[in-house]
Amino acid sequence: MDLRIHRYLPLTSVEGPGKRFCLWVQGCSIRCEGCAVPWTWSVDNGKVISIDQLFHEIKESKENHDIEGVTFLGGEPFDQPEALGELAQKVKSLGLTVMSFSGYMYEDLKQREDCQLFLSAIDLLIDGPFVKEKLDLSRPWTGSSNQRYHFLTDKYKHLEQQIASISNKIEIRILEDGLVSVNGMATQQTLEELFHKTEFKKLSPTKFKEQG
Structure with missing residues (x-):
């Protein structure tokens, strides 16, 4: 299976808890006003890469950089939920954590059959569209005050009470x-x-x- 991506970083320390591999997908159907990365919207841009190749890159990152997890950004990850679901399951098989962002609401994603495999692998989900009028960078990894943290497993549950002390x-x-x-x-x-x-x-x- 293939995935259309914008780019990836083998190692980052600012896109979620700890050291992470970070993947920006290409294509977004939400297109929030004031988005910081509008060049990730068009599905005609970016490049197509196989899940197997990305998984190889993630394994290399784990071996070379001792990452603790993978973060999926966009674009909109849930515009490609089947491919990311397959990749996320492979990521979990390495003992790594999965974090993802989405402009869609978690309640809506739970109703979509095509999202279930992806959701089942996610430890931390940040949901909600970016709202320019609610710009707020006081919390880590979010751009506006309406966006929410969903701790879908116990892996990062301890951060729930520490969010206010974590800086962007x-x-x-x-x-x-x-x-x-x-x-x-x-x-x-x-x-x-x-x-x-x-x-x-x-x-x-x-x-x-x-x-x-």
């Missing part, structure tokens, strides 16, 4: 071609202030792209 963070990478890649949660204003206060401001503006 960003990671910045300078790639070989000079592109500056940013992931994590930050407002556009924060990013602009950061780049104006550092040597990154010497780069051409076309060399910077927020990756989600």
Whole structure:
């Protein structure tokens, strides 16, 4: 089975608890106003990759980076629930945790037959669309105050009472071609202030792209 993806990171520490492999899928049917990554919306973009190849990359990450889990972002992961369900089950077979985001509501996802395999593998789900008028980065991994945490297993249940003490963070990478890649949660204003206060401001503006 294949999956259409935007990109993946073998190692990140800002897209969920602990060290994680992070996969951004390509394609989103929700398309929230003010979305930070609208280039992940179109199903005509991105690339197609097999579940087996992604699983190989995740195993390599586990061996090389000692990750504790995998995070699925978008785009909209639940626009490709069957493929991600298959991949998530393979991830769990390695003893890794699964975290996913969705602009759909958990109550609606539970009613969809095509989502059951994927949901059964998820330890932590963050649901709800991004609402620009409710922008709120005071909680980790969420962009607006309407979004909710669902601890679907006991794996991260202990975090439920600690959410307020966990800070959002960003990671910045300078790639070989000079592109500056940013992931994590930050407002556009924060990013602009950061780049104006550092040597990154010497780069051409076309060399910077927020990756989600």
